[in-house]
Amino acid sequence: MSAKTALVTGAVGEMGHQLLPALATAGYEIVALDLAVLPAELIRYCKESVETSITETGRVRGLLERHRPELVFHLAALLSASAERKPSLAHKVNVGGTVALIQLCQEQARATGRSVRFMFPSSIAVYGLPDQATKEAAGEVREHQWTQPTGMYGCNKLYCELLGTYYSTHALHQGDSGIDFRAIRFPGLISAETVPNGGTSDYGPEMIHAAARSLAYSCFVREDSRLPFMTMPDAVDGFMKLACADERSLSTRVYNIKAFSPTAGQFRDKVLEYFPRADIRFEPVAARQMIVDSWPADVNDDRARTDWGLNPQHDFDSTMGDYVVPALRKRYLAGD
Ligand code: AKB
Numbered sequence: 001m002s003a004k005t006a007l008v009t010g011a012v013g014e015m016g017h018q019l020l021p022a023l024a025t026a027g028y029e030i031v032a033l034d035l036a037v038l039p040a041e042l043i044r045y046c047k048e049s050v051e052t053s054i055t056e057t058g059r060v061r062g063l064l065e066r067h068r069p070e071l072v073f074h075l076a077a078l079l080s081a082s083a084e085r086k087p088s089l090a091h092k093v094n095v096g097g098t099v100a101l102i103q104l105c106q107e108q109a110r111a112t113g114r115s116v117r118f119m120f121p122s123s124i125a126v127y128g129l130p131d132q133a134t135k136e137a138a139g140e141v142r143e144h145q146w147t148q149p150t151g152m153y154g155c156n157k158l159y160c161e162l163l164g165t166y167y168s169t170h171a172l173h174q175g176d177s178g179i180d181f182r183a184i185r186f187p188g189l190i191s192a193e194t195v196p197n198g199g200t201s202d203y204g205p206e207m208i209h210a211a212a213r214s215l216a217y218s219c220f221v222r223e224d225s226r227l228p229f230m231t232m233p234d235a236v237d238g239f240m241k242l243a244c245a246d247e248r249s250l251s252t253r254v255y256n257i258k259a260f261s262p263t264a265g266q267f268r269d270k271v272l273e274y275f276p277r278a279d280i281r282f283e284p285v286a287a288r289q290m291i292v293d294s295w296p297a298d299v300n301d302d303r304a305r306t307d308w309g310l311n312p313q314h315d316f317d318s319t320m321g322d323y324v325v326p327a328l329r330k331r332y333l334a335g336d
Contacts, residue, residue, distance in 0.1 A: 005029045005047070007069040009054050009101065010076030012036045014194045015121065018236045019073060020045040026240065031067045033060065033076070054097035057104070064108050071243060073119045074101055080125050080291060082198035083153035094156035102167050102179060109178025118168075119243050120183040122161050122254060124228060125154035125200075128294050135293065140300035143185070143256055150294045157185075165253045182242050182250070187228035187258045187299065189235050190319060192327035200291045201227055204267050208320070211271045211278035212328035220285040223265035226297040228258035231319050234312035238304065245308035252307075256299040259312035260319070270316065274325045 006023050008016055011032035023030055024045045032038055032049040043049060048067065052059045054076040076097060083090035098120070105116040128148040129135040138146065149155050164181030188201025195209050196202040203219050204227075210217035238257050262270070268280045304310035314323055 005069040006071040008073045079198035080153035080200040087152040098160045115178045117180045122157045122183045122185045126158040140298045141296040142300045183254045191232035192324045211275035216279040218283045226263045228261045230259035231314045255304040256301045260316040261298040
């Protein structure tokens with residue numbers, strides 16, 4: 001057994017693609033789990049990978065028993081749009097899978113006498129603003145404000161934040177924990193390596209990828225829709241920083257983070273600066289617009305900056321000019 005092993009669930013997703021190399025660089029041996037087969041570019045980072053659902057508790061327990069990870073990144077989940085389409089499955093995977101994994105980590109902690117750090121990607125979906133006027137007036141929403149989600153995914157994430165916090169703190173007072181739960185409420189994420197799938201903030205990155213491939217894009221939200229975003233490298237850097245932070249510096253177990261908050265129209269304008277012939281239309285889809293309207297236009301991330309040094313490198317301009325556009329030009333010109 002390694003002294004420094006990390007388990008990543010949902011490793012084949014967008015975040016896994018950049019988290020696995022970051023963990024390897026930080027010196028972790030990685031064990032991975034996903035429904036899908038790990039592609040070659042990820043499998044090379046892994047000591048073992050298992051193809052299974054997070055709800056297959058027996059197989060997950062086997063993986064934990066073989067490797068005894070001290071750090072867990074639990075990325076496996078249905079994202080917001082998929083969760084609205086399949087709410088029962090979302091509850092089973094997003095809540096059932098998370099509870100089962102926390103309990104397995106607790107069993108492991110009891111067996112080894114060593115606590116498990118449990119990193120949970122939460123989301124701005126945990127917020128629920130009742131209407132547009134409130135959304136505009138709310139400005140930068142803080143962690144304790146407006147936590148009344150309207151969507152299944154937001155409900156799942158909020159409940160798991162509460163459970164993780166319970167297992168870390170309340171149960172600890174009963175001498176019964178072994179879980180060190182830490183969560184980030186991620187904004188919309190923009191990756192140059194992968195195209196998102198099943199989320200609501202997907203319109204931002206989808207617009208950029210479509211323009212880079214000279215494809216027309218129909219944006220499913222109104223031009224004035226505003227959400228916070230950041231790049232995937234900044235998101236992964238933040239997640240790693242929180243994972244490595246001294247517990248005594250943490251004033252909460254759940255943190256907001258973000259880098260910039262453009263409207264969908266500003267996204268289109270920025271894309272046009274780099275791809276002047278991009279064909280982008282706004283054709284809002286009511287069900288998806290409703291979700292975006294209930295999420296905050298911006299979040300306050302002071303706690304993350306103060307407690308563990310959140311420091312995103314990309315603002316809106318450099319996201320496009322330095323990160324995503326050069327990478328996509330290279331990728332799509334190469335015929336990917
Ligand atoms: C989604 O849109 O579902 C995710 C998220 C903001 O959690 N990208």
